[in-house]
Amino acid sequence: MSASMEAQVRRDLFDQMVLIRTYEEAVLREYHADKKPAFDIGAGLIPGEMHLSAGQEPVAAGVCAHLTTDDAVTATHRPHHFAIAHGVDLQAMTAEIFGRVDGLGKGRGGHMHLFDPATHFSCSGIIAEGYPPAAGQALAFKRRGTDRVAVAVTGEGAANQGAFHETLNLAALWKLPVVFIVEDNDWGISVPRSASTSVADNAARAASYGMPGVRVEDNAVEAVYAAAGEAVERARNGGGPSLIEVHTLRLWGHFEGDAQGYRADLEGVPGKDPIPTYEAVLLEQGVIDDAAVAASRKNASEVVEAAIAFAKASAEPDPATVLDHVFA
Amino acid sequence: MTTTTEQPTRRLNTAKAMVEAIAAEMERDENVFVLGEDVGAYGGIFSSTTGLLDRFGPDRVLDTPISETGFIGAAIGAATEGLRPIVELMFVDFFGVCMDQIYNHMAKIHFESGGNVTVPMVLMTAVGGGYSDGAQHSQCLWGTFAHLPGMKVVVPSNPADAAGLMTAAIRDDNPVVFMFHKGIQGLPWMAKNRRSVGPVPTGDHVVEIGKAATPRPGSDVTVVTLSLSVHHALDVAEELAGDGIDAEVIDLRSIVPMDTEAIIESVTRTGHLVIVDEDYQSFGLSGEIAARIAEHDPTILKAPISRVAVPDVPIPYARPLEYAALPTPARIKAAILQQTGR
Numbered sequence: 001m002s003a004s005m006e007a008q009v010r011r012d013l014f015d016q017m018v019l020i021r022t023y024e025e026a027v028l029r030e031y032h033a034d035k036k037p038a039f040d041i042g043a044g045l046i047p048g049e050m051h052l053s054a055g056q057e058p059v060a061a062g063v064c065a066h067l068t069t070d071d072a073v074t075a076t077h078r079p080h081h082f083a084i085a086h087g088v089d090l091q092a093m094t095a096e097i098f099g100r101v102d103g104l105g106k107g108r109g110g111h112m113h114l115f116d117p118a119t120h121f122s123c124s125g126i127i128a129e130g131y132p133p134a135a136g137q138a139l140a141f142k143r144r145g146t147d148r149v150a151v152a153v154t155g156e157g158a159a160n161q162g163a164f165h166e167t168l169n170l171a172a173l174w175k176l177p178v179v180f181i182v183e184d185n186d187w188g189i190s191v192p193r194s195a196s197t198s199v200a201d202n203a204a205r206a207a208s209y210g211m212p213g214v215r216v217e218d219n220a221v222e223a224v225y226a227a228a229g230e231a232v233e234r235a236r237n238g239g240g241p242s243l244i245e246v247h248t249l250r251l252w253g254h255f256e257g258d259a260q261g262y263r264a265d266l267e268g269v270p271g272k273d274p275i276p277t278y279e280a281v282l283l284e285q286g287v288i289d290d291a292a293v294a295a296s297r298k299n300a301s302e303v304v305e306a307a308i309a310f311a312k313a314s315a316e317p318d319p320a321t322v323l324d325h326v327f328a
Numbered sequence: 329m330t331t332t333t334e335q336p337t338r339r340l341n342t343a344k345a346m347v348e349a350i351a352a353e354m355e356r357d358e359n360v361f362v363l364g365e366d367v368g369a370y371g372g373i374f375s376s377t378t379g380l381l382d383r384f385g386p387d388r389v390l391d392t393p394i395s396e397t398g399f400i401g402a403a404i405g406a407a408t409e410g411l412r413p414i415v416e417l418m419f420v421d422f423f424g425v426c427m428d429q430i431y432n433h434m435a436k437i438h439f440e441s442g443g444n445v446t447v448p449m450v451l452m453t454a455v456g457g458g459y460s461d462g463a464q465h466s467q468c469l470w471g472t473f474a475h476l477p478g479m480k481v482v483v484p485s486n487p488a489d490a491a492g493l494m495t496a497a498i499r500d501d502n503p504v505v506f507m508f509h510k511g512i513q514g515l516p517w518m519a520k521n522r523r524s525v526g527p528v529p530t531g532d533h534v535v536e537i538g539k540a541a542t543p544r545p546g547s548d549v550t551v552v553t554l555s556l557s558v559h560h561a562l563d564v565a566e567e568l569a570g571d572g573i574d575a576e577v578i579d580l581r582s583i584v585p586m587d588t589e590a591i592i593e594s595v596t597r598t599g600h601l602v603i604v605d606e607d608y609q610s611f612g613l614s615g616e617i618a619a620r621i622a623e624h625d626p627t628i629l630k631a632p633i634s635r636v637a638v639p640d641v642p643i644p645y646a647r648p649l650e651y652a653a654l655p656t657p658a659r660i661k662a663a664i665l666q667q668t669g670r
Contacts, residue, residue: 072409074405104441104442104444105440105444106443108442109440113436115441115442115445122408124433125432126428129428129429132397132404133402133433134405135405136402136403136408139405140405140409140410141409150405163429166393166398167401167402169398170393170399324443325439325441325442327480328448
């Protein structure tokens with residue numbers, strides 16, 4: 001870990017990761033609260049599939065630290081960490097996850113379909129298919145002569161999809177200001193990357209398209225921050241796209257309700273949790289103290305619980321409005 | 329409703345009419361741009377973009393790699409940021425390699441965002457057969473697109489409507505699928521329908537999406553159709569007029585939204601309905617029209633309806649087989665004669 005990084009940047013990265021984890025733990029709690037004793041995916045205050053990002057906080061925190069809300073982020077079916085790190089309104093996002101009228105999509109989208117024009121945030125539930133629209137956002141930014149960038153996120157399983165490769169080629173060909181992020185959490189639901197991917201390193205695929213590619217090991221937030229800083233800078237300065245793969249960690253199941261019987265690495269997983277790891281480093285180097293850690297958690301908890309309360313207080317959509325918003 | 333500020337017209341083929349409409353909108357709004365395969369120097373395989381590159385340059389007329397998912401997706405992303413792309417899918421038959429972007433993204437983003445994000449774009453694509461291009465390059469497939477909520481679907485049959493509907497499509501804040509039949513483009517390398525060249529108003533010519541036209545009023549039987557089949561229906565109606573059969577021809581012009589009112593009004597008068605559709609027969613446009621009449625009042629029909637569509641078979645290659653599948657004038661004539669008891 002770099003001791004030369006500004007202490008405030010390191011504290012911000014830590015706070016961002018704590019906020020994300022606190023949020024995911026709260027959603028986890030609310031999601032399961034009324035699905036007992038028998039788990040029913042369609043029941044409860046938060047119904048439907050739920051893909052939580054615990055363990056992947058370093059990617060979102062490290063990348064989004066370089067962005068403003070004028071930049072675009074296109075995330076995946078597992079979008080919360082990037083939405084939070086990019087500054088999406090937490091209350092409107094939570095209301096959407098609860099399917100309420102004050103949600104980002106007025107209850108039409110749900111947790112895999114979060115759209116926030118204020119921060120140019122969007123996500124897609126279809127693997128790799130968020131990449132092409134990100135290239136289009138970058139095209140719009142470039143045509144208008146701005147230095148805004150688009151960040152496109154996928155998992156490592158998506159790197160075997162056609163949309164991934166079509167977009168890398170297009171973005172490199174047109175020198176678009178895009179930063180492609182691959183979150184390698186080792187698992188495509190139950191299939192390990194060794195059984196799905198012909199190369200050891202998806203960053204190596206960037207060379208096929210003539211763009212820089214780097215792989216960040218060990219879920220290291222500061223290394224993500226450094227790599228993303230270079231890539232965002234390159235994109236802002238007209239240097240075109242870059243690809244960053246981060247070896248990260250899916251701390252929990254693919255979705256809630258996933259018993260993970262396939263997962264041989266599960267016993268060792270909690271020890272790899274990036275937040276206690278980073279906390280220990282920052283404590284040891286005197287960047288934060290116990291009081292700062294406690295304050296970070298307290299602040300996160302207050303913000304998150306306020307968002308949950310906001311969502312619960314918001315009304316459910318009126319069934320009479322079911323046909324609204326199909327067309328503008 | 330069709331609005332036209334200046335009245336003089338000139339005669340153009342459908343391709344040229346489309347290009348003029350696109351060019352006028354590109355002049356009017358710098359956010360409008362064109363991208364797709366061979367839309368630049370080639371001018372579009374079916375001449376839908378001829379001359380635009382010379383006029384507007386490569387920043388606004390972009391040849392793309394053969395990556396339909398990539399470039400249609402890029403058009404979608406650009407549209408969400410306020411640009412107004414016109415993206416060409418060379419043949420509608422190629423939809424299979426990019427349907428996720430079209431349906432899961434282009435058509436759904438506005439809805440999923442609760443109306444907060446608009447996707448103002450035109451997906452234009454060539455449809456139709458009749459020239460032995462085989463099963464993968466001859467389909468119409470408008471029923472497939474119309475089935476999926478969130479996209480408007482326009483299907484012009486003549487140069488004036490192609491221009492007016494293109495202008496409306498570009499100005500629409502929704503994704504509009506603009507499906508033009510190769511047989512009405514007026515291409516020099518394909519047999520021309522005589523109505524592929526026609527008068528096109530100058531000035532700000534807009535054809536409202538969702539309004540059918542009645543190119544031939546009549547009292548004996550209603551022929552509801554669209555695209556190239558409109559011309560076959562008109563040819564047959566003219567022929568049968570000499571035999572004392574007065575057929576009304578309705579050109580739908582768009583099927584999302586579809587002008588159900590115009591169909592019901594006409595059938596209420598004639599009591600007889602022939603639906604002519606170059607798309608597959610089952611689970612498509614012809615069945616939908618029949619259902620809407622049945623839901624409204626089946627007793628307006630004096631006889632069971634007739635469907636002249638592509639029977640449920642891929643479009644064959646050999647000419648005699650292809651023309652056995654297409655809704656030809658002979659099949660349309662037979663259906664009208666059956667309806668009128670002749």
